[in-house]
Amino acid sequence: MTEGFASDSDLPDADGLWAACLDRLAQDIPEQQFNTWIRPLVAQVADDRRKVVVSVANRFKMDWIRAQYATRISAVLETLAGEKVALELALAPREGPSRTMPAPRSMQDQLLAELPDVAPAEPVAPSGTRNRLNPALTFSTLVEGSANRMARAAAMHVAGSLGQLYNPLFIYGGVGLGKTHLVHAIGNHLLSERPQAKVLYIHAEQFVSDVVKSYQRKTFDEFKERYHSLDLLLIDDVQFFANKERTQEEFFNAFEALLAKKSHIVLTSDTYPKGLADIHERLVSRFDSGLTVAIEPPELEMRVAILINKAAVEHAVMPEEVAFFVAKNVRSNVRELEGALRKILAYSRFNQREISIQLARDALKDLLSIQNRQISVENIQKTVADFYKIKVADMYSKKRPASIARPRQIAMFLAKELTQKSLPEIGELFGGRDHTTVLHAVRKIAAERQQNTELNQQLHVLEQTLKG
Structure with a gap:
């Protein structure tokens, strides 16, 4: 709409x-x-x-x-x-010019190529910086279910016996499934038991920025003091290290230093270690040397529990029948559940109406409209095959000529964008392909779309056709 x-x-x-x-x-x-x-x-x-x-x-x-x-x-x-x-x-106006000499040009060019989103003039964070943990993300506020039970158990073990088993702990899964909540919970639990412990939560992009800035400002000793002295390093989305050679080298050094002093490392990613693209093999082998656990999309009962619990945190009562109604219609991840809950609570308060199934229908009418026009992978395969004038059977065949492989990758990309299927489920529907093949196709088409005007236009036409 x-x-x-x-x-x-x-x-x-x-x-x-x-x-x-x-x-x-x-x-x-x-x-x-x-x-x-x-x-x-x-x-x-x-x-x-x-x-x-x-x-x-x-x-x-x-x-x-x-x-x-x-x-x-x-x-x-x-x-x-x-x-x-x-x-x-x-x-935005800068506060003042940098007085630090720039790094040598060749190294600066390499490092700037790795910088994700932070201005080069910003100083590296000082030693002893805050741990960046969100105190609200704890084990007690994490709803447990079959989708995250093993990951939660492993995380609790790490939090209670630092530096022993499961080092590193590698948690992988799709967007919005609770990986970040889990790593914050580990850090918060450790600090409740050992307030003096040196803990840092950081997103992989920020680590990239810290590497770049430490080289530019010649403050690498401070960088090493900060990262190599930690008791617990929690790092989110390590797939962002892809193609960043200098960053990977420095993370490898920090990784080795922390393991040597029996500190613990917890990492998250959107795929399992061997599925990471453009990351050096020696890093991948380190990631895979501890315990690797997956978080799956939450099952219906878990989604219901999440809605009821999060409503209670907002001092609202979510009737069980309403929670079931919402959970049946929002299936992909916890983040979308939270978004749906916020809409329902806001709609209830604005209209001064009690939460009911009818109110949920009214609050989520746009979402439910989309659900009613649910797009299937089979429909995507047929639409893409017709558009590029190939056979539907070619979508799940083993043929690899460019005239077939390219449309197949586009269909995989659209399947990931327009359906709630997981990567393994999409791979299965494309002739039993591994989920890493699907991930490669999704990343490849997404990247090319930004550069290739013709491809972007073709995708726009396909998306509008499929959405009706």
Whole structure:
């Protein structure tokens, strides 16, 4: 359903427009992407709400936000404001010039190629920096089910006996399944038992940034002191180390130093160690040397429990029949469940109505509309085969000519984007292929889409055809 303009009674004032925009974007954009790219933005809204100037830290971020998010931000602003809004991206003024000599040019070029999203002039975090743990993410607030039982048990063992078994602990699974919650829970449990322990939670992209900045500012001794002295390192999404040679080398060194002093390392990823692409074999072998556990999408009973528990945290009562109704319609991950719950609670409070199945239907009507038009992998295969003039049977055959392999990869990409099937399930429907083959296809087409205008247009046509 296309978004329309808000009614006059719903319109936020100039001061509230950007805050309302952030709230809406937080529901639509994956949490890690939102926290990395959107949350740090600062906006100035004109009194008449017709112009919004967003300040961005550096040109890299500006170009990325313009390419990936500007259209969505503009659409949300216009929906909230009820009229056209001019969105302008501007570089935030720097506080002052750097007085540190730059790294040698050849090394700087290599390192800048690895920098994900942080301005080169920012200083490396000092030794003894905060642990970055979210105190709300604990074992007690994590709902247990068959989907995460083994991972939770392993995590609790690590938290209670640091540096012994399961080192490293490698947790993998799809987006929004609770990997980050689990690693925070490990850190929080350890600090409750050993308040003086040196613990750090960090996303892989931030580690990349720290490596780059330590070389640029010649503060590598501080970098090593910070990372090599930890008792527990919790690092999220190590797949972001792909193709970053210098970062992989420094992480390998930190990994070895921590194991040598019997510190513990916990890592998460979207795939199991041997499925990681463009990461050096010696790192992969280290990742695979401890315990590797998966988190699966939550089963129905677990989804129901998650909804009831999270509603209670918000001081709301979620009737069990409503929780079952929502859980049956939101099946992919915990993050989408939380988004659905937020919509229901907001709708209930705004309309001053008790939570019921009918209220849930009203609050989630857009989501349920999408569910009713559920797209199947089989339909995707047929649509793509027709578009590229190949046989449907070629989608699950072993043939590999480019005229067949390319459409097959596109179909795999669309299956991942438009259905709730897991990578192994998609692979099975494409002739019993391994899930790593599907992952490679998804990443390849997603990357090429950003560069290839013709491919992007073809994908747009296919998506509109499939969505009806």
